[in-house]
Amino acid sequence: MRQQRLLAALSTAFGALALSLSVIGLYGLTAYTVARRRSEIGLRVALGARTGTVVWLVLRDAAAMLVAGTTLGVLGALAARKLVAGLLFGVAPNDPVQMFGAASILAAATIVAACLPTWRAARLDPAKVLREQ
Numbered sequence: 001m002r003q004q005r006l007l008a009a010l011s012t013a014f015g016a017l018a019l020s021l022s023v024i025g026l027y028g029l030t031a032y033t034v035a036r037r038r039s040e041i042g043l044r045v046a047l048g049a050r051t052g053t054v055v056w057l058v059l060r061d062a063a064a065m066l067v068a069g070t071t072l073g074v075l076g077a078l079a080a081r082k083l084v085a086g087l088l089f090g091v092a093p094n095d096p097v098q099m100f101g102a103a104s105i106l107a108a109a110t111i112v113a114a115c116l117p118t119w120r121a122a123r124l125d126p127a128k129v130l131r132e133q
Contacts, residue, residue, distance in 0.1 A: 007087070019109055022069075026113035030062055034117040041121050042129025051122045058121045062114035070103050 034041070041054055081093035091098055 004089070011087075019105065022106070023109045023113045026062065026065065026110055027116065029065065030058065030114045030117040031120075033061055034058055034121045038121075038124065038129055039133055042124050042126045045124055046126035046130060054122050054124075055118050058118045059114055062110055062118075066107060066110045070106060073106070074099055074103070 037057075041057065044057070045054060077099065078094055085093045
């Protein structure tokens with residue numbers, strides 16, 4: 001049992017590391033996108049865009065990344081199911097409940113990663129942004 005426990009602990013650690021790296025990457029990409037679109041967002045706010053519109057503008061990009069990443073991840077998992085079938089105990093390699101659980105965790109991580117850039121975009125001062133141009 002020692003080898004199975006070690007393998008489970010390593011898999012958990014690598015899974016947590018992968019999730020952390022994906023959150024950091026999504027945060028960085030979302031923050032970069034907001035920084036690049038800062039003048040556009042400032043102009044939208046100056047012309048009367050509501051906070052909800054600005055939030056949706058940023059979250060829409062994060063949602064597109066989430067859908068693309070989840071789709072590629074599910075396809076990759078289904079393609080590699082024969083390779084990992086021997087490493088799984090009590091779980092089928094294409095179990096829809098596990099796939100949905102993993103996608104839900106990734107969706108929550110995406111929301112967490114997009115919160116700070118979205119908050120910054122919603123609180124942008126349009127006069128300051130337009131003066132910087």
